[in-house]
Amino acid sequence: MATTTFLSNATVNMTVGAQTYDLSDQCTAATITAGFDNLEITAFGDTAHKFTKGLQNVEVSLTLFNSYGSNEVEAALYDAVNTGTCTLVISPSGTTESATNPEYTITGAMLAQFTPINSTVGELSTQEVTFTGGTWARDIV
Amino acid sequence: MAATGIFAESRTAIVNALTALSLAPVTDPRNARPLSVLINPPTFDAFTYNVGDIRFELLILAAPPGNQDAEDYLITTADTIMGSTTLAVTGGRPVSVTVGDQQIPAYSLTVAIAARRN
Numbered sequence: 001m002a003t004t005t006f007l008s009n010a011t012v013n014m015t016v017g018a019q020t021y022d023l024s025d026q027c028t029a030a031t032i033t034a035g036f037d038n039l040e041i042t043a044f045g046d047t048a049h050k051f052t053k054g055l056q057n058v059e060v061s062l063t064l065f066n067s068y069g070s071n072e073v074e075a076a077l078y079d080a081v082n083t084g085t086c087t088l089v090i091s092p093s094g095t096t097e098s099a100t101n102p103e104y105t106i107t108g109a110m111l112a113q114f115t116p117i118n119s120t121v122g123e124l125s126t127q128e129v130t131f132t133g134g135t136w137a138r139d140i141v
Numbered sequence: 142m143a144a145t146g147i148f149a150e151s152r153t154a155i156v157n158a159l160t161a162l163s164l165a166p167v168t169d170p171r172n173a174r175p176l177s178v179l180i181n182p183p184t185f186d187a188f189t190y191n192v193g194d195i196r197f198e199l200l201i202l203a204a205p206p207g208n209q210d211a212e213d214y215l216i217t218t219a220d221t222i223m224g225s226t227t228l229a230v231t232g233g234r235p236v237s238v239t240v241g242d243q244q245i246p247a248y249s250l251t252v253a254i255a256a257r258r259n
Binding site for chain 1: 188189190191192194229230231253255257258259
């Protein structure tokens, strides 16, 4: 039996302080690269390098439509940059987490810079932002 | 049934912008006539389900035949539309369109507009 997958966009929520922004409807691409630092534990006598996991590392990239207005993309990203830390909650489709819709929460992510104006005549105004740092967790229940 | 949604609202925005330029926009091909601007159905790329990158073709229609008078009208009107600070004209070219059984000298302009549902 075939398995179908709707190719709709990911669900992206960003919380800055007490304010949560739903960026899903303005986001066309979301990429999470999560893992751990690799720490070398090679010892005398080993015949190959050995590593163990260290601190978590994570990077999140979003491609967004530059919408303007209260709680819109430009205002939300300004808030994130200005505050210096935010929480991102991202899942493939919808906020109901499950094995087929894992939800990733990145707490304490930092957005160092953004592009509030990206205007070219006749072209959609978009921007790509990259959040770095923070802790990440996967939730399926 | 009246059209609704981001494409209809985008079309309305263009109609309003052309009207503000003292032009005569029409959206029904049956009403296309010389000295009007026919707005054809849009093409679009979907950025998300919520955001559309939309292109409309505007046809500036002049009175036949396709002589100097028609060309003067077409390039003057094209300039008027291009000079609008609200409409983003991305290109244009002279064309000939058939209205009824008649060939009409015309100018095809592409206008870009972005729309989001919310």
